[in-house]
Amino acid sequence: MALERTQLAITGMHCAACAASITRVLERRSGVSEASVNFAMETATVVYDPEVVNLEGLIAAIEETGYGVVRPGEQQAAEQTHERELRALRRRFWFSLAATVVILLLSHLPLLPSRAAPWVLLGLTLPVQFWAGWPFYQGLWAALRRRSADMNTLIAVGVSTAFGYSLALTLAPNLGAPGGGHVYYDTSAMIITLILLGRTLEAKARGKASEAIRRLAGLQVETARVLRNGEETEIPADQVVVGDTVIVRPGERIPVDGEITSGGSAVDESMVTGESLPVDKHPGDTVIGGTVNLTGAFRMEAAQVGADTMLAQIIRLVQEAQSGKPPLQRLADRVAGVFVPSVMGISALTLAVWLALGADFTHAMTAAVSVLIIACPCALGLATPISVVVGSGRAAEMGVLVRSAEALEAAARVEVVVFDKTGTLTTGQVEVVSIETAEGWDMRQALALAAAVERQSEHPLGRAVVRKAVEEGLTPLEAEDFEALPGLGVRGRVEGREVTVGTTRLLEDRGIGLAPISQAACELADQGTTVILVGVEQKAVAAIAVADTAKPEAAASVREIKALDVRVMMLTGDHFRTARAIGHTAGIEEVQAELLPQDKAEVVKGLQEAGHRVAMVGDGINDAPVLAQADVGIAIGGGTRIAMEAADVTLVRDDLRLIPETIRLSRAIVHNIRQNLFFAFAYNTVGIPIAAGALYPLIHTMLHPAMAAGAMALSSVSVVTNALRLRRYRSSLAKPSP
Numbered sequence: 001m002a003l004e005r006t007q008l009a010i011t012g013m014h015c016a017a018c019a020a021s022i023t024r025v026l027e028r029r030s031g032v033s034e035a036s037v038n039f040a041m042e043t044a045t046v047v048y049d050p051e052v053v054n055l056e057g058l059i060a061a062i063e064e065t066g067y068g069v070v071r072p073g074e075q076q077a078a079e080q081t082h083e084r085e086l087r088a089l090r091r092r093f094w095f096s097l098a099a100t101v102v103i104l105l106l107s108h109l110p111l112l113p114s115r116a117a118p119w120v121l122l123g124l125t126l127p128v129q130f131w132a133g134w135p136f137y138q139g140l141w142a143a144l145r146r147r148s149a150d151m152n153t154l155i156a157v158g159v160s161t162a163f164g165y166s167l168a169l170t171l172a173p174n175l176g177a178p179g180g181g182h183v184y185y186d187t188s189a190m191i192i193t194l195i196l197l198g199r200t201l202e203a204k205a206r207g208k209a210s211e212a213i214r215r216l217a218g219l220q221v222e223t224a225r226v227l228r229n230g231e232e233t234e235i236p237a238d239q240v241v242v243g244d245t246v247i248v249r250p251g252e253r254i255p256v257d258g259e260i261t262s263g264g265s266a267v268d269e270s271m272v273t274g275e276s277l278p279v280d281k282h283p284g285d286t287v288i289g290g291t292v293n294l295t296g297a298f299r300m301e302a303a304q305v306g307a308d309t310m311l312a313q314i315i316r317l318v319q320e321a322q323s324g325k326p327p328l329q330r331l332a333d334r335v336a337g338v339f340v341p342s343v344m345g346i347s348a349l350t351l352a353v354w355l356a357l358g359a360d361f362t363h364a365m366t367a368a369v370s371v372l373i374i375a376c377p378c379a380l381g382l383a384t385p386i387s388v389v390v391g392s393g394r395a396a397e398m399g400v401l402v403r404s405a406e407a408l409e410a411a412a413r414v415e416v417v418v419f420d421k422t423g424t425l426t427t428g429q430v431e432v433v434s435i436e437t438a439e440g441w442d443m444r445q446a447l448a449l450a451a452a453v454e455r456q457s458e459h460p461l462g463r464a465v466v467r468k469a470v471e472e473g474l475t476p477l478e479a480e481d482f483e484a485l486p487g488l489g490v491r492g493r494v495e496g497r498e499v500t501v502g503t504t505r506l507l508e509d510r511g512i513g514l515a516p517i518s519q520a521a522c523e524l525a526d527q528g529t530t531v532i533l534v535g536v537e538q539k540a541v542a543a544i545a546v547a548d549t550a551k552p553e554a555a556a557s558v559r560e561i562k563a564l565d566v567r568v569m570m571l572t573g574d575h576f577r578t579a580r581a582i583g584h585t586a587g588i589e590e591v592q593a594e595l596l597p598q599d600k601a602e603v604v605k606g607l608q609e610a611g612h613r614v615a616m617v618g619d620g621i622n623d624a625p626v627l628a629q630a631d632v633g634i635a636i637g638g639g640t641r642i643a644m645e646a647a648d649v650t651l652v653r654d655d656l657r658l659i660p661e662t663i664r665l666s667r668a669i670v671h672n673i674r675q676n677l678f679f680a681f682a683y684n685t686v687g688i689p690i691a692a693g694a695l696y697p698l699i700h701t702m703l704h705p706a707m708a709a710g711a712m713a714l715s716s717v718s719v720v721t722n723a724l725r726l727r728r729y730r731s732s733l734a735k736p737s738p
Contacts, residue, residue: 003033006055008044010037011068011085014139014151014199021148022062029053029061038385066142086203093196096132099124100189107186118170118183125185129163133192149340155195157344158372162705163188165365182362190706191373198713202382202720216315216396219271219290224255227299244302248293256289256305263298267291271397272311272652310652317401317650318392327409343375343688350692366705370691374708379683379715383676386723391669398731399652400662407648410632411666413613417561417659418604418626420618421572421579424636425586425656426548428619430460432468433529434545438516444474446542450501450534452477453492457484461532464546465501489532500535507535514540528581547578553656554586560660562587567612571600571626600626617659618647634659661731672726676719683715 013019019037022044026035031052037044046058059069103124106112112120130137136159139152166183224237227245237255240246245261248254254267266278269291278294281287287300290311306312347368354364388405395402402408419425435443451469454462456479469476479492479499489502491510500510504521507514512535514521521543524531529545558568569590572579579593592603600616604626607614616630627633627647635647636654651658691703 003047004050005045005047006058008046008059008062009070010042010044010062011070012139012142013037013039013042013067018067018151021143022065022067025061025065026058029058032058038389039382041385041389066139066145086200089196089200089203092132092135093193093200096128096189096193096196099128099132100186100193103128103186103189107183118166118173118185121183121185122167122170125163125166125189128189128192129159132196133159136192136195149344151340153340154343154372154375155191157347158369158705159188159191161365161369161372162191165362187369187705191709194706194709194713195373198709198716201713201717215271216290216311216318219253219311221253221255221290225249226302238306240302240305242302242305246300246302247297248287248300249297250293250295252293254287254289254291254293254300256302257309258287258300258303260285260287260298260300263296265296265298266294268294269653272314272399314396314401314652317403318396327406339375339380343371346375346688346692347371354693367691367693367703369705370703370708371688373705374687374691374703374712375684379676379680379719382716382719382723383680384673386720387669387672387676387726390723390726391665391672391729394726394729395662395665398658398661398665399655400658400665401650401652402662402666403648403650407632408666408669410613411615411649411662412670414566414615414632414663415612416567416569416607416614417663418569418571418600418607418614418616418630419586419588420600420616420626421570421574421582422548423619424617425554425570425582425588426550428548430464430530430546430548432464432544433547433549434524435468435542436517436520436524436545437542438540441541443542444472446534446536447472447544448474448477449494449497449499449536450532450542450544452479452494453482453490453499453501455479456482456492457490459484459490461530461546462490462501465532465544468544498537501532504531504533507533507540510535512538512540516540517543526577528578530578547581550582550585551654551656557656557659558587560657561663564660564663566663571595571603573597597625601629604629615659615663634662665729668729669726672723676722679722680715680719683711687711687715 010022013022019039023035023037026032026037026044026046029048031049032046033049034047035044036046044062048058062069103121106117106121106124133156136152136156140156143149143153162184166185166188169183221237223234224240224244225232225234225247226240227233227247232247240256246255246258248265250265260281260283262283264280264282267281267287268278269288272288272291281298286303288311289304289309304310307316350371351364351368354367355361384405388408391408392402392405402411422428435447437443437446447465447469451466451474454465455476457463477494479494482490482492484490485502485506488506488509489500491498491500491502493499500507500512504514514533517533517540521531521533524543524545527545529547532544532546533540534542534544561568567590568588569592570579570583570586570588571592573595574593576591576593579591583589583591595603604614604616608629608631613631615632615634616626617634617636618627619636627635632649633647634649634651636651636656636659649662651662687708691708693703695703
């Protein structure tokens with residue numbers, strides 16, 4: 001049986017060590033081939049063999065470690081759980097803050113008799129220690145049960161040391177502790193308050209990080225109005241089936257993907273495609289579920305429903321990207337796995353060294369507790385995933401879907417962008433680009449005769465000629481005695497004259513003289529166009545050039561990519577002359593033509609073997625092999641489902657300018673990750689020695705544990721705040737295209 005993938009929402013995680021612990025438990029479970037726990041998203045993604053282990057077994061393994069699990073499909077329950085936890089955290093913080101203010105005043109102002117003061121402070125500290133600080137003790141107990149250690153272990157041991165020392169002096173004041181028997185209830189209470197403040201701010205900020213995915217989920221429509229048995233019925237949107245006729249009124253969200261059958265409107269697709277302007281829709285046009293119908297009413301036929309809609313696929317792709325880990329995270333994961341036990345060892349060593357140097361117990365204890373409190377692995381665990389969550393969400397809002405965190409990092413390092421031609425750099429639809437006529441003939445006259453014959457043809461080149469005639473407003477003419485000549489062209493009689501439209505060979509075979517138009521035809525062919533000749537009776541009267549033209553934004557997009565110091569190439573199966581013409585229009589000098597799909601993959605492989613990181617941009621089924629071969633495969637304009645499955649990045653709308661935008665945003669995300677990792681590593685590298693007393697010979701004072709708690713809280717909040725800057729990333733597409 002094939003492996004299955006599931007994503008579980010985890011409750012109760014407080015740091016990177018928690019995530020590392022859950023990952024180890026899942027990876028050791030028989031039947032699990034891959035497990036990844038995202039601390040920032042509070043999710044676990046597991047790939048497993050259902051014949052060896054079932055979903056309930058995975059959930060039980062996590063719950064046995066002391067963490068909670070929200071089952072798949074219960075997203076609303078997960079959000080409600082998160083809200084409850086945040087409210088409880090706030091209650092504990094505000095109570096702890098109020099009590100701590102009183103404890104600080106009574107500790108440092110002569111408001112109480114000296115004998116009564118310790119007992120009053122003990123009474124005030126007890127609820128802070130064991131109610132407000134209870135989550136730390138719960139975490140400590142859970143860690144002990146699974147024979148591991150996490151952030152709760154450091155905090156609980158630190159505050160318990162300060163509290164226990166003070167309690168001993170309160171119960172036995174004659175112990176004569178150095179420092180005059182001073183109690184540290186204020187230290188214990190302040191540490192708890194500051195850490196609760198940090199966790200509250202962090203939880204609130206992390207909630208903002210996943211705002212994009214919640215907004216996308218909020219676009220899903222709950223009900224739909226359908227025609228069944230001739231009657232209009234309102235049903236849950238998840239009960240709409242393919243083929244249903246759905247009625248959409250002005251101001252409503254479209255419930256499913258489909259095609260308009262009658263009516264029309266302007267549709268706001270910005271939340272799904274990133275396109276800021278409304279798009280006019282008419283019968284035959286496709287519409288996307290979750291987008292907003294602005295003006296008119298229409299009926300549509302449901303084509304994709306439920307999990308097959310574009311919105312559902314977008315949400316799934318964003319969730320997959322946010323749950324993954326880029327290579328930059330690996331070092332942080334390795335450090336987090338051994339971090340807490342190492343810190344506890346450093347704390348014990350700090351205590352022993354100070355005592356060995358002759359310091360009093362209070363001095364040594366202060367240093368040891370400060371080490372425990374300041375050494376927060378939260379910043380380390382948040383550094384990468386929080387940037388990925390915010391960045392991939394911002395990308396989705398712009399219409400760029402990144403399949404994985406690895407793809408984000410790979411896109412940032414791209415050195416060569418390789419384009420397919422047809423449907424990628426070009427519109428994918430041939431159009432008449434030029435018409436040359438023989439002396440004595442008018443362009444409109446020749447086009448009208450050619451269109452009259454081609455109107456009965458189904459060939460794409462013939463349809464292009466007919467469209468041009470319509471654009472020119474020509475009166476339709478009728479052709480008689482029509483004949484299609486496969487591979488050559490068509491012929492017929494129009495207004496009593498024999499008209500032949502097709503290749504040079506067709507006209508030559510029919511004895512039609514080419515001299516009047518031969519030079520013009522050669523010049524058009526040299527420009528990379530396909531030339532259709534028009535013969536009337538025995539004389540060639542016109543040469544019509546048709547071509548699959550470059551997209552309007554192609555040249556601007558290529559310029560932007562080159563400005564990012566990225567090399568640009570084009571690979572195509574088309575003739576070299578045509579490919580060269582499109583390349584010239586788009587500003588691409590490196591063009592390889594007449595390639596089979598496997599040839600394209602070999603070219604990309606050769607670039608990779610030469611040490612280049614390659615992004616491949618394509619849209620068709622035949623692009624799937626090369627999209628998979630590239631370091632980053634980009635499917636443009638949604639493309640086909642096969643191209644989307646093979647691609648690492650999918651551009652929701654057909655706009656080439658999204659490609660340089662993707663590279664820029666990826667670079668911004670990776671830069672943000674590096675900033676966060678540098679800050680997290682630097683914080684602990686500098687903070688732990690200072691807390692241990694490394695600066696004591698210079699400043700002759702110790703870092704107070706409360707200051708360590710404040711610094712620890714600040715580190716996590718700083719990392720999250722830095723990542724949230726990515727939400728303000730501005731797309732250059734908001735500006736007019738050059």
